Amino acid sequence: MDHQRANGPSPLIDRSPSLSEPSKVSAARRFSVAPMMDWTDRHCRLFHRSLTRRALLYTEMVTTGAVRFGPRERLLGFSAEEQPVAVQLGGSEPQELAEAARICEDFGYAEVNLNVGCPSDRVQDGRFGACLMAEPERVAASVAAMKAAVAIPVTVKCRIGIDDQDPEEALDALADAVVAAGCDALIVHARKAWLKGLSPRENRDVPPLDYDRVFRLKARFPALPVSINGGIGSLDEAIALLRPRDGVTLDGVMLGRAAYQNPELLLGVDALVFGAEPSHAHAREAVTSLFPAISQHLAKGGRLSNVTRHMLGLFAGKPGARAYRRLLSEQAPREGAGLDVLARALDLVDDREIVSAAA
Structure with a gap:
């Protein structure tokens, strides 16, 4: 098991000395557990928090309409023990996203994240998720509106492109737009989303991974915190992606299914990624x-x-x-x-x- 290496390789130390809340979130982003529909609810997050004190945890994606008009306590309620925890929003209307972000900030979330990566038909019908890769200016306007509405970090989770887009052009166009709008971090699922011809399940496995593309993005935006996601199957693989590559070092890794399906790997995160004492021995x-x-x-x-x-x-x-x-x-x-x-x-x-x- 990955956590059995606690006395093995040198840990990757948390380098943020500040104790301010934004800095805590920035440090926690070094290892995060991805937002996953039907999985990362409050019970899942509390369980994962028992395995790692330091990692950043995410909610399931929740739409702006649900936040604004739905049963908020059921959708957004969480316990203080889960912190640091970020909320992921699905939407494409800047003012609706700003209103939803304010509500989430009032609930106490440490970060609000915009979903620009989900490829499901339902999400596309609502004009959000991965289809927004084709509308970088709309994404930027949404980020700017949320930044104006809240004090907590506003981040974006995206793909490297969709369908026939050139990943070099598509990802740079999105990054240029959101950086200008004040985005605090970009989390990149390192594969395209094919909105035509592949199911959401197939979109998690079929399009080839391109980790080098994410490193090239970080080289182009050295001041932008960039985390990598997609196909990372173990803590060993996560740590490898946190090491410099051609002089470029990413700011964080995000694991999804691997962390959910083999949660014991989270026991090694605090020691090996953050250089801290494990939350529990086993x-x-x-x-x-x-x-x-x-x-x-x-x-x-x-x-x-x-x-x-x-x-x-x-x-x-x-x-x-x-x-x-x-x-x-x-x-x-x-x-x-x-x-x-x-x-x-x-x-x-x-x-x-x-x-x-x-x-």
């Missing part, structure tokens, strides 16, 4: 630290499975892991399932290898 300890929060959730009428569905990737390859997953999958969704179900699932796992490796 996954079992991280999970049990959440028992009080889970009890509160259950007391409010929530289901155990709201939380445990995000934990099914733990203990991969360890004796008892399959039985652990089966028990949680079958019993946690049941009416009245309590902490005893999770405790019994943990008892099925022999994770002594993890404990001894982290000790």
Whole structure:
């Protein structure tokens, strides 16, 4: 497992000395967990926070209409323990985005991020997401409006291009526009999005990755914080992308599915990326630290499975892991399932290898 390397290679040290909130967010951006629809809800984020104190966490994408007119507490509510946490917005109308950003700032989010990367048909129908790669001036106007409305950082997550666009021209055009508008950071999914002919799932795997394109962007904009995303499958790969390449060093890495499907890799982030003490020695300890929060959730009428569905990737390859997953999958969704179900699932796992490796 990646976190077993805590006493191995030299960590990548957090270089920001400031304790101000913007600097904390900037430092946390060195490693972030991507916004993922249906996955990175508040229960997922609290679980991930038990594994890493330092990484920047993101909400699922939420549309401007939902923020402005929907059930805000259900959509935007989060616990202070999740911080630093950023909200990702989907929208294309500058003033609506500004209003939504103000609402999110009032909720206490540390950053607001504009989605210019999602390729789904539903998002395209709403004229936001990856299709905005073709409208850099609209994206810039949206960034400028949000910057004028809030004091927290405003960032953009994008692709290197869409469809038949030249990635050199498309990404530079977007970056030129948003930098002029005051964008605080750019997170680049290092592959095109094909809006015609590929499904959202295929868009995560089929278009080829081009990490070098992101390094060329950073070389062109040395003062712009640039993070890289897309196809990063392990903590080792993430650390490799944080090392200089031809004299250029990126500011951050963002992991999505790898962090969700193998959450134990997050146990190594604080030590190896930030040069800090790990949040917990091993996954079992991280999970049990959440028992009080889970009890509160259950007391409010929530289901155990709201939380445990995000934990099914733990203990991969360890004796008892399959039985652990089966028990949680079958019993946690049941009416009245309590902490005893999770405790019994943990008892099925022999994770002594993890404990001894982290000790």
